Amino acid sequence: EVQLVQSGAEVKKPGESLTISCEGTGYTFGNYYIGWVRQVPGKGLEWMGIVLPGDSEAKYGPSFQGQVTISASKSDGTAYLQWRSLKTSDTAMYYCGRRAFISGAFDLWGPGAMVTVSS
Amino acid sequence: DTEMTQSPSTLSASVGDRVTITCRASQSIGLYLNWYQHQPGKAPRLLIHRASTLESGVPSRFSGSGSGTDFTLTISSLQPEDYAIYYCQRCDVYPYTFGQGTKVEMK
Numbered sequence: 241e242v243q244l245v246q247s248g249a250e251v252k253k254p255g256e257s258l259t260i261s262c263e264g265t266g267y268t269f270g271n272y273y274i275g276w277v278r279q280v281p282g283k284g285l286e287w288m289g290i291v292l293p294g295d296s297e298a299k300y301g302p303s304f305q306g307q308v309t310i311s312a313s314k315s316d317g318t319a320y321l322q323w324r325s326l327k328t329s330d331t332a333m334y335y336c337g338r339r340a341f342i343s344g345a346f347d348l349w350g351p352g353a354m355v356t357v358s359s
Numbered sequence: 360d361t362e363m364t365q366s367p368s369t370l371s372a373s374v375g376d377r378v379t380i381t382c383r384a385s386q387s388i389g390l391y392l393n394w395y396q397h398q399p400g401k402a403p404r405l406l407i408h409r410a411s412t413l414e415s416g417v418p419s420r421f422s423g424s425g426s427g428t429d430f431t432l433t434i435s436s437l438q439p440e441d442y443a444i445y446y447c448q449r450c451d452v453y454p455y456t457f458g459q460g461t462k463v464e465m466k
Binding site: 275277284285286287289290299300301302335337340343344345346347349350351352 | 360391393395397402403404405408409412414444446448450451453454455456457458459460
């Protein structure tokens with residue numbers, strides 16, 4: 241089955257580090273960009289950034305540049321979203337999405353992973 | 360960066376109503392515009408890409424139109440399962456910004 245499988249919900253304290261993951265199955269993972277989208281509770285969708293598996297250089301939205309690191313491994317078939325030092329304002333649902341080859345739309349989405357940052 | 364502005368923010372409608380949501384880009388994005396449906400507790404769902412191409416499996420009551428800076432998503436006859444939040448998204452150049460969303464609620 242073609243799907244994106246995300247890691248589970250996380251509860252962390254401010255200042256802690258965190259990496260969440262998104263595994264692609266049922267398709268050739270390395271052929272498609274993977275992006276990340278944030279949804280703060282009660283708010284809309286925010287495009288965080290995107291990476292092509294195996295490429296070292298991700299592209300970031302202006303609000304997320306320097307705040308998170310996006311990467312993806314062809315060998316693992318997995319994309320990652322990493323924080324070095326979490327803030328309470330990082331509390332949100334995080335979705336990964338596969339960028340369709342031609343249209344550029346996110347045609348496949350993971351179920352989302354809730355990250356809660358609280359002291 | 361190009362901003363995406365949707366209107367209205369909230370729309371109250373009944374089953375069977377024709378619903379229209381608009382999305383305006385602050386500069387021309389050609390046909391590089393997508394529409395998504397997002398229901399609580401679910402992942403977003405791609406409805407339309409390239410402004411007017413219906414994604415496979417999406418009911419034909421959904422349609423998209425427009426180009427350049429002005430785009431429209433239309434639901435020809437609203438069904439109970441269509442109550443949701445709808446987002447437009449540019450995908451011409453990074454960042455692939457979303458609109459702020461339009462909530463379609465029960466009248």
